[in-house]
Amino acid sequence: MRKSIATVSVSGTLTEKLEAVAAAGFDGVEIFENDLLTCPLPPEEIRSRAADLGLTIEMYQPFRDFEAMPELDLRRAERKFQLMERLGAGLLLVCSNVSPRAVDDDDLAAEQLRLLAERAAGHGIRIAYEALAWGRYVNEYLHSWRIVRMADHPNLGVCLDSFHILSRGSDPIGIEAIPGEKIFFLQLADAPLLAMDVLQWSRHYRCFPGQGSFDVAGLLTHVRNAGYTGPLSLEVFNDHFRQADAHRTAVDAMRSLVALEGSAHPAEPPTGFAFAELAAPRDPAGLRDLLTALGFARSGAHGSKPVELWEQGRARLLLNRTGEEAALAAIGLESPEPADAVKRAESLLAPVLPRERAPREAPLDAIAAPDATQIFLCRTAQPYGWREDFTQDGPAAGPAAGGITHLDHVALAQPWHYFDEAELFYRSVLGLTPQESLEFPDPYGLLRSKAMTGPAGGPRMVLNVAQVGAGQAPSQHVALACDDILAIARRLRAERPDLLLPIPGNYYDDLEARHEVDPALRELGVLYDRDEDGEFLHLYTITVGRVFFEVVQRVGGYHGYGAVNAPVRLAVQHAHAH
Numbered sequence: 001m002r003k004s005i006a007t008v009s010v011s012g013t014l015t016e017k018l019e020a021v022a023a024a025g026f027d028g029v030e031i032f033e034n035d036l037l038t039c040p041l042p043p044e045e046i047r048s049r050a051a052d053l054g055l056t057i058e059m060y061q062p063f064r065d066f067e068a069m070p071e072l073d074l075r076r077a078e079r080k081f082q083l084m085e086r087l088g089a090g091l092l093l094v095c096s097n098v099s100p101r102a103v104d105d106d107d108l109a110a111e112q113l114r115l116l117a118e119r120a121a122g123h124g125i126r127i128a129y130e131a132l133a134w135g136r137y138v139n140e141y142l143h144s145w146r147i148v149r150m151a152d153h154p155n156l157g158v159c160l161d162s163f164h165i166l167s168r169g170s171d172p173i174g175i176e177a178i179p180g181e182k183i184f185f186l187q188l189a190d191a192p193l194l195a196m197d198v199l200q201w202s203r204h205y206r207c208f209p210g211q212g213s214f215d216v217a218g219l220l221t222h223v224r225n226a227g228y229t230g231p232l233s234l235e236v237f238n239d240h241f242r243q244a245d246a247h248r249t250a251v252d253a254m255r256s257l258v259a260l261e262g263s264a265h266p267a268e269p270p271t272g273f274a275f276a277e278l279a280a281p282r283d284p285a286g287l288r289d290l291l292t293a294l295g296f297a298r299s300g301a302h303g304s305k306p307v308e309l310w311e312q313g314r315a316r317l318l319l320n321r322t323g324e325e326a327a328l329a330a331i332g333l334e335s336p337e338p339a340d341a342v343k344r345a346e347s348l349l350a351p352v353l354p355r356e357r358a359p360r361e362a363p364l365d366a367i368a369a370p371d372a373t374q375i376f377l378c379r380t381a382q383p384y385g386w387r388e389d390f391t392q393d394g395p396a397a398g399p400a401a402g403g404i405t406h407l408d409h410v411a412l413a414q415p416w417h418y419f420d421e422a423e424l425f426y427r428s429v430l431g432l433t434p435q436e437s438l439e440f441p442d443p444y445g446l447l448r449s450k451a452m453t454g455p456a457g458g459p460r461m462v463l464n465v466a467q468v469g470a471g472q473a474p475s476q477h478v479a480l481a482c483d484d485i486l487a488i489a490r491r492l493r494a495e496r497p498d499l500l501l502p503i504p505g506n507y508y509d510d511l512e513a514r515h516e517v518d519p520a521l522r523e524l525g526v527l528y529d530r531d532e533d534g535e536f537l538h539l540y541t542i543t544v545g546r547v548f549f550e551v552v553q554r555v556g557g558y559h560g561y562g563a564v565n566a567p568v569r570l571a572v573q574h575a576h577a578h
């Protein structure tokens, strides 16, 4: 299907918007009135700019407060039709009346819309009538369709907008009763579930399909079943996108449509972690010290690059001594067919990294995540291709000497304005499923967090973003799984208490009020959580550079990440850093 986007969805001037959406591969645009009003170019020039960029002007919008008025105003409409002729736009969106002067009279609405459509026909223009979720009398799509049917004019149809339909909880199945040729336009937007006034929700929190909680794909199925053949057009009012880079937002938008349409190259999702790679200083004494204390041993060095392999059980960490501050720089994921995974990423507009720039010799497939984290795709099979680039200069990977068995999850800090983009990226490109969005108080702000999980046994990731406040604790970390955290905590307490994050006694007073727990947790500074399926015990190390480690033990089927304990961790990290 043709892909379109409303100019309101990206930042910039009208010409910047057109360039950005054309570069991302869109076929058409809805021109928003405000973008046209503030543009110094005459409509004819805008028309030729769009044409030169290969963009069709799919619709001009919005035309407000027209129908069901005590008096008919065709003069204003006539002027807009003249403008649209100059612009070369053949479809005008009329959104349902919100004026206090409107009257509750469907016959009048239908009659006035029929007259408008008749006038539009004289200009070769069609009218798409949209029910705004907050329309004064018309706020349900089936109501707008009833009025369109009553008006019965070939130049009048409905515009369906997934936000207005799904925000009100209307059942989209009714769309199938509308003849496809009477659906003149389809606007798509998603949104997070928020309990707020629907107008504020729409004007500030819309997002691209796949970034929110609406079943936009389900709605699209009904629209297709109805026989609609027009464009899929994104219409997203979003405070972040209004200020983000237009090119970046346009790519994010296109990724959303490709994923929604189901036209991305198919690939099996990753099955687990191959490794986590840390950027490291030239002399990474602090990291080596920490890893050694955690029971890791250096098992190899790269043949030609300053990369060290550290292993314990099935947990593999690469220290890439780039000379940078310690930070999580790359993730290796096990993929059943890396070539397919890369084709999928490419079809979803993810940057594929040139193979020769990969810091290893084996030609590894790699893509860049929105926050620039490199994602390497490694074949799920022993021995690992990448592993062969390393000379064995230490003990072979054997039983977990220090009790760590594998990587449990990685937590990545996202720039605040890329959170939605990151979620869609991991969801569509890597097939991870977003869990509930959580917010934690931080002494100097708020941390927003969302876990993304693969199919059973697949990789788990946590995306974090500091919502407010500066100077937040670094939130990149690698979580290491074990089967006996108390033994590990006891060993670290005895040998290297300086590497553990100290937990306040008040935390344990509260924990012991909520649960009957082993008093050893308090002695050893181990945090605790439980859900209906099991228990979670975890501890944190101090931060080195911008990265820290978590040791976790899952008991039973616990599926969370100890979220209740995040505020304590954040507060202690702040205290430790100052």
Ligand SMILES: O=C(O)c1ccc(O)c(O)c1
Residues within 6 Å of the ligand: 061, 062, 093, 095, 130, 132, 161, 187, 202, 203, 235
């Ligand atoms: O917020 C609005 O007013 C508005 C305008 C036009 C639309 O298509 C829409 O969905 C909302």
Ligand SMILES: [Mg+2]
Residues within 6 Å of the ligand: 130, 161, 187, 235
């Ligand atoms: Mg709309």
